[in-house]
Amino acid sequence: MGKEFEIEREVVLPATPEEVFAAVTTGTANWMFPTPAPEPDSPMVRNWEPPHRFTVRQDGEDGWFNALDFIISARDGGTAALRYVHSGIFTDDWDSQYDGASRHTDFYHHTLGQYLRYFGGKSAVYAEVNGPSASSFPTALESVKKSLGVAAVDETVRLELPGLAPADAVVDYLNPYFLGLRTPDAMYRVFGRNNFGGTVDVSAHLFGGNAGAERAWQSYLDGVFTA
Structure with a gap:
């Protein structure tokens, strides 16, 4: 039986909201892994508000879902704050899956910061x-x-x-x-x-x-x- 989870993080990134929005939508291969470019009119895209919010959600049978929400705001000094929420349902070994997903999230967000600081504007x-x-x-x-x-x-x-x-x-x-x-x-x-x-x-x-x-x-x- 599935059980809901939520992983929430807030990080400050060395880039503008526009640069962060591009990185989390069309530039994921630069810091995470390649994902399909989102289509703003797709039913999976719940929020498309460049450069401040991007939300995608996939729904399945028996109430299963997986959702990613990126909320981006400008900060002083040309930086941006990213509030990230990953929610959904794990169906097997909840504790292990949650622990793994949570730790991966921290590593990916660190890598996003490294990309923006040292390779921003380049494609990998x-x-x-x-x-x-x-x-x-x-x-x-x-x-x-x-x-x-x-x-x-x-x-x-x-x-x-x-x-x-x-x-x-x-x-x-x-x-x-x-x-x-x-x-x-x-x-x-x-x-x-x-x-x-x-x-x-x-x-x-x-x-x-x-x-x-x-x-x-x-x-x-x-x-x-x-x-």
Whole structure:
């Protein structure tokens, strides 16, 4: 039986409301994952008020629904406040799903801020890599951190991935569940989904000069967990 949930966040972002609205509607591949461009007249789009509000809701059988509400307001200094509400119904293992969705929300919003601050106005090529089944054990993400030499947020580490030119990367996010790495032309997001019953996965937001990044990360993950 399903149970309703609501995840609410408010973040301040280093961009104008217009820039934030574009990022959460037509630019999701730059910081999250690609989603279809919304059609303002679609029944799923409940609010389309550029640049201040965007709401989308999908309804299913037996009262099931999933809704995302973005409310954007201008702040001093060319910044914007985003109030975000994700609501819906989880049907299985409510506590685990809620925990996973809540923690992913924080990581995605952090990545949105990184995109707007360091890559605003640029469009990314998006790539996604799934770790092997061997990366599903409880300490799998810690193995990745150790392999990369990651110890603390804001430090710089040298990325040397198979087949990809070495690059310095800033550790912009670090906790037991996720790792964020930012180079001058890319953001790499490492998801410790081993904490939620999955594998260690990587998404790459590539802003230029990153040919072969998807293959490099796949080779890297395979190497870490099959050695």
